[in-house]
Amino acid sequence: MTERRQFSGGMKGKNLRYLEGECRGFSGQAKVGFLLLEHFSLPAFTQALDTIVTANLLRPALFTAQTFAMQDGEVTSDLGLVIKPDARLNMEGLHGLNLLVICGGYRTPLNASPELSHLLRSAAEADITLAGLWNGAWFLGICGLLDGYRCAIHPEHRPALAELSKVAHVTSEPFVVDRDRLTAASPAGAYHMALEWIKTLHDKALVEGIEDILSFEESRYRRIKASPHLSVSAPLREVVKLMDANLEEPLEMEQLAAYVGRSRRQVERLFKEQLGTTPQRYYLELRITEARRLLQHTELSQVEVLVACGFVSPSHFSKCYSAYFGYRPSKEIRRVK
Structure with a gap:
């Protein structure tokens, strides 16, 4: 049996991140509760929730999520969409x-x-990490739960929180993670806030895997970005960027x-000295990594994927894929949400 090829240089981490990783001082399944207040920001909520769901796509069952309300029945979001939470929030x-x-x-x-x-103070006493989206920080502040913390809140409500919680440091940042208090002022801030929290529980590879899936660009084929994670010289970084921008051809x-x-x-010497590989091999690994992402997280056919990643024939694509991953591309598990 032919031995599987190992990824080299900056591409190794991009493929290891799809394997089981290690927790940072946390084992078991983390449980997240979302308290939906009337007219809550649906985009901020979905950004945070999507980040957690995406983590489960990469490594199943890391998190569970449940929605709550302060009353029975439905809650109306800021976009007018009505949601029926899973349960009413209580001590149980x-x-x-x-x-x-x-x-x-x-x-x-x-x-x-x-x-x-009462519930928020009880949660704090139970060592539950508390977070606020949009103006959610205000509700933490009025309970004294932001005293001595840095926090973020939507600009519209920043003066109110600063007046209410004088010993909190109310910032103008889009999100803040300060120990066991997480706050975000916008949907984008909610995404980064959730990522930072996940990073405190799990390895960097998982966080980068989530970023790869959720960092949408102008083209549906452009989500793998190797260059930001490479500590290399400017000329080599430019070559990698050119490779990254020219996968199809x-x-x-x-x-x-x-x-x-x-x-x-x-150029060959730069790759050898800084990445420990050849330009040709790095280019192939970049293309095969993108092909795997497309097969896992899009509905593109195998032929569409091999064309998008610059392979000349199905047989060549299958041979390269099997050499790195140990199975044919047709056996790849689809993780489309």
Whole structure:
């Protein structure tokens, strides 16, 4: 049996991240609760939830998520869409939670009932990490749960929180993670906030895998970005960027060298010294890694994928895929949500 090829240089981590990783001081399944307040920001909520769901796509059953409301029945989001939460939040609902996210919105009334305040303080006493989306930080602040913490809140509600919680540091940042308090002022902030929390529990590879899946670009074929994760010289970084931008029609070595003002031999030496591999092998690994992502996370056919990643024939594609992953591309598991 032919021994499987191992990935080299900067591409190794991009493929290891799809394997089982290690937790950072956390074992078992983390439970997240989302408290949906009236007129909560649906985009902020879905960004945070999607980040957690995507983590489960890469490594199943890392997280569970449950939605709550302060009353029975439905809750209306800021976009007018109505959601029926899983349960009403009470002391029993707090049991087993690792993270409780207060989901506010632009039109969410700044009115914390005694019941909500009691539940939030109880959650803090139970060492549950607390988070606030949009103006969710205000509800933490009114309970004194941001005293001595840095936090983020939507600009519209920043003065109100600063006046209410004078010993909190109310920032203008899109998101803040300060120990066991997580806050975000926008949907994009909610995404990064959730990523940072996951990073405290699990390895960097998982976080980068989530980023690869959720970092959409202009083209559906452009989600793998190797260059930001490489500590290499400027000329080599430019070559890698050119490779990354030309997967469908791979450039020849002479073209790559000419574009960066180096000879072919100079480029080959840069790859050998800084990435421990050859340009040809790195280019192949970049293309095969993107092919795997497309097969796992899109509905593109195998033929569409091999064309998008610059392979000349199904047999060549299958041979290369099997050499690295140990099975044919037709056996790849689809993880389309």
